[in-house]
Amino acid sequence: MQNMKHATFWLKGLGVLLAAMFLFTVISRATDSITVAKVSVSTPASRKIQHAISAEGRAEKNREISVLTQPDILVRSVLVNAGQRVEKGDVLAILDLAHLEEQFEDVVGEKRALELQNQALEQNRRQEQQSKRKAAARAKSDYHQIIQKNNQAIRKARTAVNKAQRACQKGKDALRNARTALKKVQTETEKKKAPLRQKVEKEKETLTSLEAALSEQRNILAELQKTADAEKQTAKRAIEDAMATPATDHTDDINDISIQKLNHKIRKLSALKKGKGMITASEGGVITAVLTGVGQKTLDTAIFTMTDDRAGLKFIGQIAPKDAKYMSVGDTVTLESAGNQVEAPIASMELDENKEFMNVTALLPADTFSLGETISMALVQESENYPCTLPLTAIYNDNGKKYILAAETEDTVLGKQQVARKIEVKVLEQNDSYAALESDGIKENSKIITDAESFVKAGDRIRLIEKESE
Amino acid sequence: MKRAISIIILALFALLGISPIIFLAAGAFMGNQEIMDAIGPVLQTHHGNASWKLLPKFPTMKNLVQLLLDTPEFFQMFWNSVKITGGILAGQFLFGTPAAWGLARYSFRGKKVIYLIYITMMMMPFQVTMLSEYLVLDQMHLLDTSASIILPGIFSTFSVFIIYRFFCGIPEEILEAARIDGAGELQIFFRIGIPLGAAGIISALVLSFLECWNMIEQPMTFLATKSLWPLSLFLPKVDSSNAGVSLCASLIALLPAVLVFLAGQDYFEQGIASSAVKE
Numbered sequence: 001m002q003n004m005k006h007a008t009f010w011l012k013g014l015g016v017l018l019a020a021m022f023l024f025t026v027i028s029r030a031t032d033s034i035t036v037a038k039v040s041v042s043t044p045a046s047r048k049i050q051h052a053i054s055a056e057g058r059a060e061k062n063r064e065i066s067v068l069t070q071p072d073i074l075v076r077s078v079l080v081n082a083g084q085r086v087e088k089g090d091v092l093a094i095l096d097l098a099h100l101e102e103q104f105e106d107v108v109g110e111k112r113a114l115e116l117q118n119q120a121l122e123q124n125r126r127q128e129q130q131s132k133r134k135a136a137a138r139a140k141s142d143y144h145q146i147i148q149k150n151n152q153a154i155r156k157a158r159t160a161v162n163k164a165q166r167a168c169q170k171g172k173d174a175l176r177n178a179r180t181a182l183k184k185v186q187t188e189t190e191k192k193k194a195p196l197r198q199k200v201e202k203e204k205e206t207l208t209s210l211e212a213a214l215s216e217q218r219n220i221l222a223e224l225q226k227t228a229d230a231e232k233q234t235a236k237r238a239i240e241d242a243m244a245t246p247a248t249d250h251t252d253d254i255n256d257i258s259i260q261k262l263n264h265k266i267r268k269l270s271a272l273k274k275g276k277g278m279i280t281a282s283e284g285g286v287i288t289a290v291l292t293g294v295g296q297k298t299l300d301t302a303i304f305t306m307t308d309d310r311a312g313l314k315f316i317g318q319i320a321p322k323d324a325k326y327m328s329v330g331d332t333v334t335l336e337s338a339g340n341q342v343e344a345p346i347a348s349m350e351l352d353e354n355k356e357f358m359n360v361t362a363l364l365p366a367d368t369f370s371l372g373e374t375i376s377m378a379l380v381q382e383s384e385n386y387p388c389t390l391p392l393t394a395i396y397n398d399n400g401k402k403y404i405l406a407a408e409t410e411d412t413v414l415g416k417q418q419v420a421r422k423i424e425v426k427v428l429e430q431n432d433s434y435a436a437l438e439s440d441g442i443k444e445n446s447k448i449i450t451d452a453e454s455f456v457k458a459g460d461r462i463r464l465i466e467k468e469s470e
Numbered sequence: 471m472k473r474a475i476s477i478i479i480l481a482l483f484a485l486l487g488i489s490p491i492i493f494l495a496a497g498a499f500m501g502n503q504e505i506m507d508a509i510g511p512v513l514q515t516h517h518g519n520a521s522w523k524l525l526p527k528f529p530t531m532k533n534l535v536q537l538l539l540d541t542p543e544f545f546q547m548f549w550n551s552v553k554i555t556g557g558i559l560a561g562q563f564l565f566g567t568p569a570a571w572g573l574a575r576y577s578f579r580g581k582k583v584i585y586l587i588y589i590t591m592m593m594m595p596f597q598v599t600m601l602s603e604y605l606v607l608d609q610m611h612l613l614d615t616s617a618s619i620i621l622p623g624i625f626s627t628f629s630v631f632i633i634y635r636f637f638c639g640i641p642e643e644i645l646e647a648a649r650i651d652g653a654g655e656l657q658i659f660f661r662i663g664i665p666l667g668a669a670g671i672i673s674a675l676v677l678s679f680l681e682c683w684n685m686i687e688q689p690m691t692f693l694a695t696k697s698l699w700p701l702s703l704f705l706p707k708v709d710s711s712n713a714g715v716s717l718c719a720s721l722i723a724l725l726p727a728v729l730v731f732l733a734g735q736d737y738f739e740q741g742i743a744s745s746a747v748k749e
Contacts (some may be wrong), residue, residue, distance in 0.1 A: 013731040
């Protein structure tokens with residue numbers, strides 16, 4: 001009986017333990033249901049990544065034109081201010097008429113002086129040409145005379161040389177005959193030989209003198225030819241000099257150009273005079289700058305700048321450089337302001353001075369927006385179709401490595417449980433909502449965690465609160 | 471004097487015997503850092519020598535609270551253990567007790583052979599019978615179910631052997647008197663056999679409880695589904711993040727075994743004593 005009581009006591013203890021364990025089982029299950037992260041999942045979907053780019057900008061003038069007039073004329077009055085709208089033909093400023101007249105007279109006088117200078121130049125040129133022609137004719141005549149004279153002298157000298165040559169030949173023959181006769185009396189007495197010897201000697205002397213004469217005639221001929229060549233060369237040069245082209249002188253051409261300019265100036269000044277010194281707007285627009293003042297002289301640059309109504313307006317907005325890759329020149333953007341919506345192509349894209357933003361310009365159709373109006377620009381670009389895309393909230397970053405968490409069923413002590421499994425991914429393209437991923441390692445029906453009520457890391461147990469597939 | 475020395479020596483041995491429980495009780499209320507500082511060298515996470523304190527330096531209930539309120543796995547495994555152990559004990563009582571009664575009280579051909587087989591089977595460790603058990607359970611499509619642990623446990627020969635020894639101790643004269651008084655065999659078994667052999671039955675069940683509660687090899691071999699695992703497989707790997715919870719879990723896992731042992735302790739001692747007297 002004592003044993004029974006003893007056993008009952010401990011068995012009651014065992015019962016209490018089991019009851020406590022049951023209680024804590026319930027509590028721990030309840031705690032677990034609270035602490036296990038509830039997550040939303042999504043399966044990878046095929047979609048195009050859309051990039052919506054928007055920017056705020058203003059309608060600005062597309063082109064500016066300048067108002068020019070003749071320089072150095074006193075301005076009597078300026079009738080417009082910067083920012084003022086003017087129509088075609090409106091008077092912008094009035095010039096001093098007296099000063100204008102003075103300018104006109106100066107220009108006309110200047111033109112007359114140049115014309116007279118040109119006339120004088122023409123006359124001088126004609127006289128000079130006449131003198132040149134005469135000199136050339138004379139030189140040619142002199143040339144022919146010299147040639148003729150020298151030819152005659154040379155012929156005479158050649159005849160004298162020929163004659164001296166023949167005399168020499170005769171002298172040589174006589175000497176030979178005398179020597180032959182002397183040889184024939186070689187055996188005779190000296191008395192008989194003496195006259196013959198004297199004759200030989202005499203013939204020798206005669207021949208020597210003849211040869212000297214021949215040499216002299218030859219020298220004379222050579223001298224004559226040399227002189228004739230020199231004179232011929234001199235006469236030839238005289239002809240060339242007489243026929244040489246006179247030096248180029250473009251003074252009259254330059255004066256003609258100056259006269260043309262002066263004529264142009266005179267026409268403008270005449271027009272100004274005719275218009276009583278009034279400067280008018282050539283087109284309608286808004287004066288953007290007044291560059292002269294009353295009492296000042298007009299400039300050789302613009303005296304007014306103004307917009308041109310004919311050129312229309314343009315939109316200029318700024319986007320972040322990172323968005324620039326999704327836009328290109330020619331893309332059509334939607335422009336909207338105050339309920340007014342139009343589409344226009346992008347005309348240009350360029351970095352601003354600080355290289356912080358990209359300036360986007362689009363030409364605005366006529367009569368759509370007004371100058372200075374604030375306009376919203378929007379553009380939606382679609383990428384190629386990616387087979388595996390997920391909401392951006394599914395992408396986690398761990399020191400630059402991107403990964404996603406897939407919900408997978410795992411056999412645990414508590415039975416089949418959903419567990420987060422880490423899959424490293426490579427993001428191909430993304431926008432503010434979705435990212436396209438390389439599909440390696442991601443199954444089509446994988447449940448990817450897109451949102452969690454509390455922090456989830458790889459290996460954590462999770463509970464799915466949504467099985468919706470996007 | 472001799473008695474005092476004997477008591478001191480026995481006390482020292484007793485202290486040595488319960489030192490794991492002291493280790494558990496102290497560690498269950500230590501912080502993880504304190505535990506790792508003490509046993510880190512054993513786990514090769516710290517240098518130096520392992521040490522232990524009887525009292526925690528900074529006592530905390532954090533581990534106990536975490537185990538009881540934030541660890542549903544522990545309770546799942548606890549109830550798995552209760553299911554397996556309860557099933558085995560009920561089965562052993564249902565089948566083992568009549569088997570032991572039959573072997574102890576009846577004479578039939580082949581009785582000695584059967585008893586010899588029982589003894590032989592009892593002496594075989596699990597590793598020897600594991601393959602054949604696996605093949606049989608596979609054929610019966612019971613693998614990876616709780617029945618794969620419970621069914622072989624029900625027909626354990628050890629409890630039959632223990633109960634057999636107690637039934638053998640019942641005097642034949644009592645049974646003869648009952649028969650003369652007109653009692654049938656079932657009446658004799660239920661009215662005389664079980665009450666008189668209660669000590670043996672309880673002893674066998676207490677021993678079986680301790681064996682089943684600490685079963686490790688059978689669940690690891692036959693159970694692949696983690697949700698069926700018993701408490702003996704809870705937190706097989708101890709590290710700095712779960713050391714305190716592990717010690718708490720071990721301490722709580724110890725409680726049912728202690729309570730069952732204490733509940734059956736008197737019957738256990740009585741049974742052993744009567745058996746010894748009989749022998």
